[in-house]
Amino acid sequence: xxxxxxxxxxxxxxxxxxxxxxxxxxxxxxxxxxxxxxxxxxxxxxxxxxxxxxxxxxxxxxxxxxxxxxxxxxxxxxxxxxxxxxxxxxxxxxxxxxxxxxxxxxxxxxxxxxxxxxxxxxxxxxxxxxxxxxxxxxxxxxxxxxxxxxxxxxxxxxxxxxxxxxxxxxxxxxxxxxxxxxxxxxxxxxxxxxxxxxxxxxxxxxxxxxxxxxxxxxxxxxxxxxxxxxx
Amino acid sequence: xxxxxxxxxxxxxxxxxxxxxxxxxxxxxxxxxxxxxxxxxxxxxxxxxxxxxxxxxxxxxxxxxxxxxxxxxxxxxxxxxxxxxxxxxxxxxxxxxxxxxxxxxxxxxxxxxxxxxxxxxxxxxxxxxxxxxxxxxxxxxxxxxxxxxxxxxxxxxxxxxxxxxxxxxxxxxxxxxxxxxxxxxxxxxxxxxxxxxxxxxxxxxxxxxxxxxxxxxxxxxxxxxxxxxxx
Numbered sequence: 001x002x003x004x005x006x007x008x009x010x011x012x013x014x015x016x017x018x019x020x021x022x023x024x025x026x027x028x029x030x031x032x033x034x035x036x037x038x039x040x041x042x043x044x045x046x047x048x049x050x051x052x053x054x055x056x057x058x059x060x061x062x063x064x065x066x067x068x069x070x071x072x073x074x075x076x077x078x079x080x081x082x083x084x085x086x087x088x089x090x091x092x093x094x095x096x097x098x099x100x101x102x103x104x105x106x107x108x109x110x111x112x113x114x115x116x117x118x119x120x121x122x123x124x125x126x127x128x129x130x131x132x133x134x135x136x137x138x139x140x141x142x143x144x145x146x147x148x149x150x151x152x153x154x155x156x157x158x159x160x161x162x163x164x165x166x167x168x169x170x171x172x173x174x175x176x177x178x179x180x181x182x183x184x185x186x187x188x189x190x191x192x193x194x195x196x197x198x199x200x201x202x203x204x205x206x207x208x209x210x211x212x213x214x215x216x217x218x219x220x221x222x223x224x225x226x227x228x229x230x231x
Numbered sequence: 232x233x234x235x236x237x238x239x240x241x242x243x244x245x246x247x248x249x250x251x252x253x254x255x256x257x258x259x260x261x262x263x264x265x266x267x268x269x270x271x272x273x274x275x276x277x278x279x280x281x282x283x284x285x286x287x288x289x290x291x292x293x294x295x296x297x298x299x300x301x302x303x304x305x306x307x308x309x310x311x312x313x314x315x316x317x318x319x320x321x322x323x324x325x326x327x328x329x330x331x332x333x334x335x336x337x338x339x340x341x342x343x344x345x346x347x348x349x350x351x352x353x354x355x356x357x358x359x360x361x362x363x364x365x366x367x368x369x370x371x372x373x374x375x376x377x378x379x380x381x382x383x384x385x386x387x388x389x390x391x392x393x394x395x396x397x398x399x400x401x402x403x404x405x406x407x408x409x410x411x412x413x414x415x416x417x418x419x420x421x422x423x424x425x426x427x428x429x430x431x432x433x434x435x436x437x438x439x440x441x442x443x444x445x446x447x448x449x450x451x452x453x454x455x456x457x458x459x460x461x462x
Contacts, residue, residue, distance in 0.1 A: 013244065013313075013324055052322045056313030080311045080326050082244075082287030091283045093244055093324070095311050150381060 014087075014094040015060040016047030016133065018078060018140030019070070020123070021103030022157035027123040027173045028103060029137055032067050032115035038088045039130035043121075045137060047094065048114060060097040068118035069109040073099045079139050086132045094131075098140045100156045124176060148174050151223075152193050155214040161197050163209040164188070192218050245318075245325040246291040247278030247364065249309060249371030250301070251354070252334030253388035258354040258404045259334060260368055263298050263346035269319045270361035274352075276368060278325065279345060291328040299349035300340040304330045310370050317363045325362075329371045331387045355407060379405050382454075383424050386445040392428050394440040395419070423449050 019030035031043050046067040050059035060075050075097040082093040108118045121127065123141055126134060147153050154170045168184050188194060195215045200208040250261035262274050277298040281290035291306050306328040313324040339349045352358065354372055357365060378384050385401045399415050419425060426446045431439040 053315060055315055056311065056324065059313075077310060079308060080287065082290075082326065084284060084286055093287065093326070095313065095324070 012049055012087075012090065012092045013056070014047055014049045014092050015056060015063050016045045016094050016096045016136055017060060017064045017075065018045060018096060018098040018137055019064070019068075019073065020098070020100045020140070020144060020157070021120055022154075022170055022173065023103045023120065025169045025173060027141075028120035029123045029126065029140070030068060030070075030108075030118060031121045031127075031129070032110065032118045034114070034130060035116040036114050042130040043127050044130035045096075045133045046115065046118065047133070049092070056095050057097075060095070064097075066112045067110050067115040069107050069111055070101075070118075073101055075099050078136075078143060081132055081136060083132065094136070096136045096139065098143060100144065100153055102157065102159075144174060152191075152214065152219065158214075161199060161211040161213055163201060163211060165209060167212070192222075243280055243318075243321065243323045244287070245278055245280045245323050246287060246294050247276045247325050247327045247367055248291060248295045248306065249276060249327060249329040249368055250295070250299075250304065251329065251331045251371070251375060251388070252351055253385075253401055253404065254334045254351065256400045256404060258372075259351040260354045260357065260371070261299060261301075261339075261349060262352045262358075262360070263341065263349045265345070265361055266347040267345050273361040274358050275361035276327075276364045277346065277349065278364070280323070287326050288328075291326070295328075297343045298341050298346040300338050300342055301332075301349075304332055306330050309367075309374060312363055312367060314363065325367070327367045327370065329374060331375065331384055333388065333390075376406060383422075383445065383450065389445075392430060392442040392444055394432060394442060396440060398443070423453075 017030070021028045021030065030046060032046050034040055034042050034044050046064050048063045048067065050056060050063070054062065057075070057077075061073070064073060064075070065071050076099065078096040078098045080093060080095045084091060086092065086094070103120060110116070110118055123137070126137055128134075129137065144153060148171065154167065154174065157170055158166060164185055167188065168179055168181065171184070172179055193215050194212040197211040197213055199211045201211065202208065248261070252259045252261065261277060263277050265271055265273050265275050277295050279294045279298065281287060281294070285293065288306070288308075292304070295304060295306070296302050307330065309327040309329045311324060311326045315322060317323065317325070334351060341347070341349055354368070357368055359365075360368065375384060379402065385398065385405065388401055389397060395416055398419065399410055399412065402415070403410055424446050425443040428442040428444055430442045432442065433439065
């Protein structure tokens, strides 16, 4: 039998979530204050051990809900981290997930005592985090940076209607670089991914800018044909 | 302590490798004949349980070597599979890796008795495979299909010098679709990713075609600037 050659195996595995939000021109990541050892009182990504009786995708959803109160978040697998010494209590492999959501402080309430609280933190100045969570968070940032160059993922972070300037600021926040305004507008408008709204901004001191919506139908059509939006 | 709430955990984890090669106009995947239960005598991806004492990346390298004889393969993590019933002997999460290599039958010799032999199989007509290996192989195919639209990964599958027709056939094999010849040549030549060689094909019955080399330096430059090759 295959296992005879191997030493006793009793690894545990956990799930960790890198949840991105966007607010006030900044890309944010959802963190918790841990309330349990190891790393008690440390800041960390929402994560915990998984049960043997649940699929890993389910485990990620459950853990995110328990530690932050967030439900119905569409999580995608990010990467698995398996350095032997990454957990002080023994061999724990973690499967990381990520999601891009509209930032909301409503409903950010841990439902277990494992997390003391959940809160947003700027992605470009993360504090010291428990375990190898800095590495995991960086992998998540790298992933959405790569992705936003091909796919218009950013729309999930904006309100239903937005200005071109808001959209540009979102791209600048994720890519951590300044983007040429004229070039950006030309590319994004020629991509046919935006629908011009009849509405303009309200209650602004400067000249009200045109609002746009994301053209989801066109996006799906383009994607079928192997389309990528190249910034 | 965090674990008190959880049932006893003693998951095992394994690694599985999706190794791609290219031969006679076909995309191939490396398989083994299993020589150990469960799924004894089944065809499978090269994969096995990992030791608690090794990083998962190391485990993947070791397992690939033991079951196929292949060494020094640059493996990238593909995806983790964690359905609770995916292994008949209990909870085993597997971390899948993939690699794109020049196909070679030399040195394909399992060094343990766990695999009876290792061999290449056409990716578009995979046989019944052990465990959820079909799902894992399909994830691998999906990954390289997505990747080849942005990055010129295919060059790893061709000889040092190749014709544009060979390159086109490679793209067609991976994407499983016919590509317009004129359009393909225009795009690939304007990408500046090829260096025209002084040599032409030898020993062919038709008019000898020009040979090209992959321009790695230009590729790295373009990639730094967030470049993607869009087919």
